Amino acid sequence: MSSLYTFSPDTKQKIRKFRLSGSRAKQISAEIYKIDPTSYELQYEDPDDIIDSLETLADELPDNSPRFVLMNYPYKSSDGRLVSPLVFLYYMPPTARQELKMLYAGCVEQMKDEVAPNEFIEVADEDDFDDLDDQIRSK
Template sequence: MSSALNICEIPEDVRKILKEFRFKQVESFEAVILKINATNHTIILDTRLEDSSIEELQEELPDQQPRFVLLSYKLTRPDGRVSYPLCLLFYSPTCKVELQMLYAGSRNYLVKEAGITKLAEVRELEDITQEFLDERCG
């Protein structure tokens, strides 16, 4: 039986945000951006994007610091079916090794605690496209 490594804690207020977001059906692109407070090793809310776009998400993400992005959007499939994928995007650009390890070590725990089944990882902002999200999250 495997368990997720718990390097960082998820405070109750963040757990509540994750739960609310998980059960929300969105009509547009929405995201919850989380970061790690390296001082006390907790996962905290960085920002929320509502009725947003991939371009706005790219603008919100820092160039040299990892982030966890819980995202959902309306996806209309070629056969007309509509779904609302929920996905955790692990954004891990080039940065200090210690910071990368802190995020990488907390990723699976966050996925487990948030009840997310789809995970995508990206290193470059330009790689976050609609096609990428549809392929990895849809």
């Protein structure tokens, strides 16, 4: 089955490395990906700051454009074990243009297949980040 969206070998390698780094994660880490609207290629977006908290991640996301976010989210479980799920955030701000919403909606399943996350969560704005910790820990 062919797809409209493409992942360059570099992007696939970056995703694979990030997945593998999660088992050793001691703090939150995240990578942001965008879709080039002309080539339909998924691309890593270099952040301005190191993303090591939910606040930093929320600050890095654009106000008017969707993004895909991969996040290693280490925490201690209720029984004291250190767990670090790979979380796939589908960021879809309500102020995004309809064309962009459709572009990202068309790729979300392919991205899930490529990433194989432990958890998938949709977020729409910064307020959704307030409940994100509880959502991740409750799964």
